Amino acid sequence: MGLKHEMIAQDLAEKIKHQQFLPGDFLPSEKQLCELYGTSRETTRKALNHLAELGLIQKLKGKGSLVLDIQKYTFPISGITSFQELNDSLGLHAQTKVLQQKTGAAPKYFGQTPIEAKKAIFIERLRIIDQQPAVLDQDYLLDPPITVLPKDVAQHSLYAYLENELGLEIDYATKEITVEQVEPAIAEKLALKANEPAVVVRSLSYLADTTPFQLTTSYHRPDKFKFIDFARRKKLNH
Amino acid sequence: MGLKHEMIAQDLAEKIKHQQFLPGDFLPSEKQLCELYGTSRETTRKALNHLAELGLIQKLKGKGSLVLDIQKYTFPISGITSFQELNDSLGLHAQTKVLQQKTGAAPKYFGQTPIEAKKAIFIERLRIIDQQPAVLDQDYLLDPPITVLPKDVAQHSLYAYLENELGLEIDYATKEITVEQVEPAIAEKLALKANEPAVVVRSLSYLADTTPFQLTTSYHRPDKFKFIDFARRKKLNH
């Protein structure tokens, strides 16, 4: 299943990451890229628009596609990204300690959203960076659609297992970030000082068919927390 | 300048917001929408894809475009949105108190990014919600491209002025969220308790021609801070 516009986007992204196109350079023109890849203009443009959304390039009318300089900080952080992916791409050499994995009842609500699945697999994982606890992740993997989870998956990449082994199409998530006092058990696991709050990220993730499949609460040590985002202005006013 | 795909997107977004299409409904098929708006398929699809990016609909192969239920929480918050826009669309009836407005030197760096503009207009604004200080915004509006700022603009909507009066095209931003101890002067303005940290959002915003124009540091009271995001999974792996 090789979509042309995705292959072009990946190829150009590779070349940008590997410095074959430097920040400040212009990519070849759309016409040239069409000839290079043997594709029509709309297909080539779809690839370029994808790169623009990610913040890798900026398209300038009448001039060309300019390579931006922000990927090093921004690249994989916004959007839906797993801890493992982040760890890999930022070279954090972090460590994951699985504290619990068990099956049980699913939460009935996530904020105001009612959850239909009755069962769930609960995982609790502590992320350790530089010998210091940094993040405590509590995940409910909803059943359906996830019925079993091999023991070692939680230790490594959950998303790789869901996408590659189970063939699930992870598509979108709603996320909420707040700062809160947390219960003593959690504070202890994160080695928080007395009354020190944690950054709490709650997210509900969906498959392409709109089934919710994962409900996550991440507790971050405030001194280790950093959220980086690249955002384009989305106007939809009237 | 009425782009067809934008007009279709706005029209459909209106109808979703005004409950003419309910969550769980399918929009008319692409073919029907083409006939309805008198446009080609690709143009209609561009509008639908825009709505999908915003999280208003989810496209399902072989079925149709499903109206999602998340806009009420998520709608205008992620991306680049001004406080005034948020205030309006969430009905926060917040209050803005302009503490300072003066011209001076621009900061030389924003994180690792060097700033070329030498001059800047500095604005300090306190956002008050329910009689309580909630956010302290410090903005540097870079000169160039912004040379003057009428007195009352800071009190109302800066973005409306930049986009509508100056005709600037606000396009993208990099944003960084951390939790930090802040200097006493700032802690006092936010009425923070002793040693209570603030949520600090630093952002650098750019025009469509890649000129940086605004450098903002927002200090949030942690108990008032909430960041809501709708994110689609962006894969660009190899």
Next chain:
DNA sequence: TAGTGGTCTAGACCACCTC
């Protein structure tokens, strides 16, 4: 089988930038 969305094409016209 009929309807749906997903991808792709080969053209057209326009607005913008540069020379």
Next chain:
DNA sequence: AGGTGGTCTAGACCACTAT
């Protein structure tokens, strides 16, 4: 004037979902 990206069209073929 010539090159660039932005928009739009009218088709085509495919894969998926229903019945």
